[in-house]
Amino acid sequence: MATHTGHLIGYARVFTEDQEAQLQLDALAEAGCSRIFTDKASGRATDRPELAAALDYLRPGDTLCVWKLDRFARSLIDLVTMVDTLAARGIGFTVLTGALASIDPNTPDGHLMLQVVGAMAEFERSLIKDRTRTGLEAARAQGRTGGRPTVMDADKLAAAQARRAKGESVMAIAKALGVSRATPCRALADAE
Template sequence: MDTTTGQLIGYARVSTDDQDAQLQHAALAEADCARIFTDKASGKNTERPELAAVLDYLRPGDTLCVWKLDRFARSLIDLVTMVDGLAARGIGFKVLTGALASIAPNTPDGRLMLQVVGAMAEFERSLIKDRTRAGLEAAKAQGRTGGRPTVMDADKLAAAKARKAQGESVTAIAKALKVSRATLYRALADVG
C-alpha cells in the first residue's frame, strides 16, 4: 500500500517535566508535520496518552514522524511491534535524525536497519543502566548514599517515641520536631 499520500503526523516525547520538546517540535514542524502529539513521560512508562492518541489519529496513507528513534520506542520488541502495526494499517514511519533518517523502514532493507539500530539503542541503554548501578554500588561501598538526607535522626526518633508513649498526638509531635506527619508515621513504623 502506498503510504506517501496522506499527512505527516509528528510525535515528540520528553522524559521529565523539566525537559522541553521545543527542539523536537521545530524539527517536526520543519518536516511539514500537519499535527504534533507530545508526551511528557519516561520511555519506560507504559502510560503515554499522546502516543495512544497519535496511533489512533493516524489513517492509511499517513506517515508517523519522530525526531529520534528513542523518543518513540524504548525496546526493540516495542519498536518492531509498533512499526509492524503501522505498516499493517498502511501507515508509514519516518525518523528525522540518527541512523534511520535515510532509510524507509517499510522495505526489507529498512526493516533490517530498523532492527539493528533498535537493538543497538537497547544495548546502549543496558550499558548505561549497568554503569549507573555499578557507580551507585561503588559509592555505597565507600559509605556514600544517594537520595534525600534523612530528617529523622536518632535523637528525634527517641524524642518522638517518648512523646508518643506519653500519649501526645502524632500531629503535635510532628509539629514540635518540625517534620511532616508522614515522615513521623514512617519513622515510627520502621522501628516497630
C-alpha cells in the same frame, strides 16, 4: 517503497513533567506535521495515552513522524512491532534526528537498518544499566549511599514526635525545626 500521500503526524515524548518538549515540537512542526501528540512519561511507562491517540488518529497514507527513535519505542521488539503494525495499516514512519534520520524504515533495506540501530540502542541502554548497578554496588560496599542526605536526624524526629503528641500542627513543627512541611509528615508517618 509505499508512497505516503496523507498527513504527517508527529509524536513527541518527554520523560518527566519538569521537562519541556519544545525542541521536539519545533522540529516536528518544521517538518510539516499537521498534528502533534505529546506524552510526558518515562520510556518504561506502559501507559502512553497520546501515543495511543496518535496511532488511532493515523489513516492509510499518513506518516508517523518522531523526533528521535528513543522517544517512540521502549525496546527493539516494541520498535519493530509498532513499525510493522504501521506498515500493515499502510502508514509510513520517519525519524527526524539520530541514526535513522537518513534512512527510510519503510523499505526492506531501511527496515533492516531499523532493526540494527534499535538493537544497538537497546544494547547501549543495557550497558548503562549494568554499569550503574555495578557502580552502586561498589559504593555500597564502601559504605556510601546515594541520594540526598536526610534532614530528619534522630533528635529532630524525637522533637517532632514530642510536639505532635502535644497536639501541634505539622506546619508548626516544620517551622520550629526549620524544615519543609513535607519533611515531618514523611518522618512521622515512617516512624509509625
